[in-house]
Amino acid sequence: MPHTAEIKEIIDESPDTRTFRLRFRDAETNDRFKFKAGQFAEYSAFGDGESTFCIASSPTQRNFIECSFKVYGKVTQSLRRLNKGDTIGIRGPYGNWFPLEDFKEKNLLFIAGGIGIAPVRCVFNNVLDLRDEFKNITIIYGARSVSDLIYKQEIKEWKVRKDIKTVITVDPGGETAIWDGEVGFVPAVLEKIAPESENTVVILCGPPVMIKFTLPVLTGLGFKDEEIYTTLENRMKCGLGKCGRCNIGNVYVCKDGPVFTYAEIKKLPREF
């Protein structure tokens, strides 16, 4: 049974990506709804179904939750048609989370591709709120083109901050005349930057193909499998470990995931 939530604000991130700022209709749920960085929720557009996205706002932000989605399928199209003040349903939070407690006193490397920035942003903002507890922070974010970059406002803020290193890249062909960031696919950019692998935790999120090519690069740079955290995306319906859709090997992504370390993923059959 989903909770109903009101769309408080709509932010157009890119031509096909939108962010909703949501607040539960029920004040009590608002207080009770707690989640951790990396968890996801089931958002429903009544009449068209439910869809799974991560929660994109930081858990330290208590007044609202945010979700970002790219228009792809039926539900996201339907969500996109909604206006400010409309109601959607939320179930959750589901899944596991990034063990931020274990990251303390370590360097952090965030790698995100496309809409994969959404879960990363959640952790990233969470980390920034607790900035003192971590060492060097680097973020590499790639998108198909300049217009596909989302959270542009926030990226600007990240860029001016001295205590984080921000690398933004777009795929070749996606740059504009005034583009001042990197050009190239994420794995290539990663190789070029070659961040320090000692005592560093990687948080990796993006489309399956990017993850596939980035993981070997990370290994090549000397990152430990246990230190690479990524999220797996699978089609999910129930979020409760019942419907069998997100089953990979003996793992239910919606329950045991979506956050896995590379070491865990290596044990799974390659079906993602």
Added chain:
Amino acid sequence: MDEKIISRVDLMKICKDVIDKGNTLLTPGAADYYVVKDISDIILDTSALPSKISHKSYVFPRTEPVLYYKRSKNDVQLIDINIDSKKIVILGAKPCDANSINIMKHLFNWDHSDEFFNKRANNFMVIGLMCSHFDEYCFCTSVRSSPVSEKGSDLFLIPVDINNYALKIITEKGKEFISPYSGYLKPGDEKNSKLITENVRQPEAAFDSSEVYEWLGENFESPKWEGVGNLCLSCAQCAFVCSVCHCFDITDEDYSYTEGRRMKNWDGCQFGNFTLHASGHNPRDIQSKRYRQRVNHKFRYYVDRFGEILCTGCGRCSRGCPVSIDIKEIVSNCNDNQKEFLK
């Protein structure tokens, strides 16, 4: 364990009482488990093959609403579903079918308990019946069961002669059920029924499930999958007739302009869009991967997770498969790893 003798006539009297009290009485027919309206319909045949479709739909319906919604301008009203499931008595469940609810229970109760399933499952009363016939597709003995297995039954019937059954009381639930009818019961002799069950012809064990478990772990990329994948036509007949397959889909349907329902429907892992992402990426994009998933889920993943094989050995999937893909054949030939003729 308690054993009693009950005559067929008295058993029918109990059945009549069950129906008169407004409960549902199910019994297997050739095609499906059907609701008995008149006790003269009851056959209680130990030599029948499993019905074409299992009784799964009575505990896990092929489609059911989980939520109703009504949209207004800015708001949505939701109505939750309350299931008031009637008591369902299955008379003469095949030993293979009797165990299916127990197997599914693990999944529907880990981490989050599914009230839809539980409410129905708790209202189930399973009266098993010994099975004395098998065909080339039966393989209950290979999956830790047998034609005389009492697993999953609350009461178990063994025909001792034409008119009498030995009635074994297995669970508390069964005891409770039968206690109002204790007048019909005569004391029984365990030796007698034991003799019968020991002499029942049983299908030879076609494979060793632990060997299959090992093999599946090592042979994720076996040419065998490609062979089966080429043959399989991607319908979900196997999953839908299976008594333990439990995957489902959730969709919204509007039935008027403002009102609608959220439905939970059966879904099958053999369908191409089962795992298709909205982005177009499909982790199991070809049929061989999907078939591999099916076998692995049944004989490996479920065992890993819940310690039970997700299969009762009823052979329905193989019997009904449009292209005669036989799951027993696939797993029992697993060790020789031959790809011969499976292409």
Added chain:
Amino acid sequence: MNELIKHAKELLEKGEVAAVIGYRQVSEKRTKPVIITEPEETRALVFNEYCLNNLAVYLTKARIKLLGRKNNKSFKLAITAKPCDVHSIVALIQENQIDRDKIHIISFNCHGVVKDFGFDFNGDNLSSKCITCETHKPLYYDKLLGEVKETPQARDSALERIKEIERMPHNERFEFFRSEFDKCIKCYACRAVCPLCYCQRCITDKTIPCWIETSSHQRGNFAWNVIRAFHLSGRCTGCGECDRVCPADIPLSLINRKMTIEANNLFSFVSGRSLETPTLVGSFNEKDNDELFM
């Protein structure tokens, strides 16, 4: 059967075909499709009264088509087909799904098949399509095998059933079909097994907008079965596979048969009989029946 094996082996050895789609015996009264690529494996091939599957369904599958493409060269695929399966192949060629030049049809003089696996072959257990069959010799083939035998005689009970339904008043008919369709569990075996249901994305898989509800309640089942029957009307070649595989025993071929009869009445057209005539619903005639329209 030696002839078949010899022929298939020859084809594979000479490299004329990349694969042979055939039948193999799995038990006394059951066969199953097999796709053979190695010459020595041809020894499994059989053809008898238990070869029920319509193998034409494999011809449109991408993975099977790929078998015919090796080392950047394209090879033929050989298929063993009953004369009635040849109709399906013809229909597929007409609808431009397969290329006649890429298919090597091994066909047989057929005297009927059983209605389902496990039955003895005699008049009572004859498949309903064989009762009215007029093509015991295939219309098109590259190799003809088997000897001519007498087909057992049987009653055309399907036609009687259609007549019976036609005599019912409309509300009874509706009730009859509603209750039949209600049994549907939406496993889509009928769709999977039909050679002419070759769409990459079936209309039921399309969700934006969702025309046919995927739930298998009465309404969704009704819509699916009606649309399935409609999409096959004028195209169905009457192989009866849908009927055989339906786990819920819905008389699907009854509707298909009825629509085939209608196609014959209205347009004197039977699907899959000739490579020259265009498909029925893909073409039109200015002089078509105009009675329906006010």
Added chain:
Amino acid sequence: MDKQNWEPKIVAFVCNWCTYTGADLAGTSRLKYPANCKLIRVMCSGSIDPVFILKAFERGADGVLVSGCHPNDCHYNAGNFHARRRWDFFHKLLDFIGIEKGRLQFSWISASEGKKFADVITKVTEDIKAMGQFTSYKKMNSEFTVDFPADLAELEEPVLQESFDKETVK
């Protein structure tokens, strides 16, 4: 709904070039015809998929009218010829599975036939009125539906402006 006050709901799928223009003509000529038909404009009678018609029945229509250009008049040359074959089949199919012929009607109405449009609509409405509600289909539709409690049913304004039950023919 009592029988006397019952008005049939009819969905008409009409072609943009002929019948819809014909309907316009009927309007500008101030011809009177019953207001039971909800017109849905499509580009060509050949573009109407049978699922549209099933959907109309699913949403509670008592009858459906399909109308397009006269043969040889099609804006796209052959759309209505294709449609004609298709409808022949669909009509036969629906008849066989128990949907009376009058529930689904067809006509050719050209842009100049405003009068014919009015006549056809009148005839279809009368036919369907005579046949009564499509109860058998509606019974099937009512499976798995729920009556929302009255206090929940208070709506500010429906999401979709035009609800089927409100007669809103302009």
